[in-house]
């Protein structure tokens with residue numbers, strides 16, 4: 001297939017989640033999706049912007065991105081980041097459905113001679129992969145199956161909430177037991193282990209602010225993955241990946257455990273399974289915990 | 300003679316009604332049936348002074364100071380467990396975080412001092428100034444909001460992580476990433492802040 005979408009990479013794509021952006025672009029190229037990056041995009045406000053600034057300024061952040069995307073064309077907006085998706089999607093729906101919000105955002109955008117009418121669709125990259133590309137078409141690109149790799153599929157909380165019930169969302173996922181991540185694992189030729197904590201929360205931004213409050217949440221996730229025999233944990237969320245990777249030493253210190261489980265993105269697994277380069281394309285050399293079980297199968 | 304006591308105070312609903320009308324998602328709060336699904340689903344429940352269910356009853360009971368002074372509104376990690384599970388579709392997360400904004404605006408002692416409020420301030424500074432989040436600047440500003448020596452200690456505690464991230468090429472050492480047109484964004488955000496203030500004044 002061949003399709004162009006507006007692409008909103010989000011701030012993490014330039015820093016902590018650079019390996020998500022890199023590997024996803026590589027995979028999308030393989031399956032015929034062209035990403036047209038939103039011109040001069042800005043931060044979405046993540047999970048904390050509104051606490052300090054209030055709702056109108058945060059809506060204006062997404063409003064500017066959407067106005068830039070719309071000016072470039074009517075194609076759907078796609079983002080791989082849970083928080084970017086949440087904010088951009090929520091603002092888009094509010095502009096479309098709530099005349100008060102539409103008026104506020106457009107008044108703010110007017111300060112720079114911009115406007116936005118709410119006519120775009122905002123979508124998560126995983127949803128695009130499932131509904132537009134299809135798992136079979138993804139699998140068809142796999143030339144180097146990651147045979148025997150045991151993967152715990154951890155979706156995290158925000159990716160599927162609160163939009164699992166959107167018109168498209170309902171077709172691809174559920175709130176508590178989404179299947180798409182395990183489908184990606186199978187498509188890559190690897191083996192999903194039974195994992196009930198698919199939508200467990202890692203503590204999100206509070207984990208960054210005050211890790212002490214959330215180390216127990218990460219321990220629960222690691223406990224289950226280890227007990228299920230997972231060699232790696234796979235996730236679509238840039239904050240989940242960073243938190244669960246960088247806080248394993250802190251979890252070990254607090255609870256006397258000895259976790260050292262690599263946490264990777266689904267797109268990294270797919271990229272190497274599609275025969276792409278483990279470093280240049282998949283960014284598997286950009287981890288704090290080296291994903292040895294993946295690398296050894298990618299040779 | 301009757302032994303049944305006669306209350307001297309009845310529930311004052313003025314605070315609850317204000318919340319219903321002015322807090323994001325507050326319009327659905329009256330539908331809360333006190334089932335406790337939200338509190339039972341909340342990963343941070345054990346760290347909260349009281350869970351969302353109890354907080355919502357306290358709003359109805361007019362306990363403004365206890366509600367806006369609680370740590371409940373600062374411990375929400377935006378996981379949306381409560382939002383997707385509430386049988387009455389009460390947007391619990393939105394209400395809690397909106398109340399946090401109210402607590403800051405009303406100058407509640409402690410509200411400005413919470414770690415989340417400090418972090419939110421540092422985060423917004425980066426987003427508004429550069430149009431992008433630079434995690435190095437945000438964390439530095441957040442740490443040093445506690446003062447020089449505590450900020451230094453917090454930074455040192457995270458040095459190992461920062462070094463690892465630099466080595467993994469997930470934290471860069473140069474100038475902050477920014478929007479090319481940060482000036483345009485500034486104009487938009489200034490106008491948005493005026494609108495926000497206008498709404499605040501009307502409440």
Ligand code: SF4
Nearest residue numbers: 331332334335337385
């Ligand atoms: S889950 Fe909903 S109805 Fe139940 S206590 Fe919480 S807010 Fe109220």
Ligand code: SF4
Nearest residue numbers: 341375376378379381
């Ligand atoms: S969104 Fe906030 S209040 Fe709701 S369950 Fe998650 S942490 Fe608790």
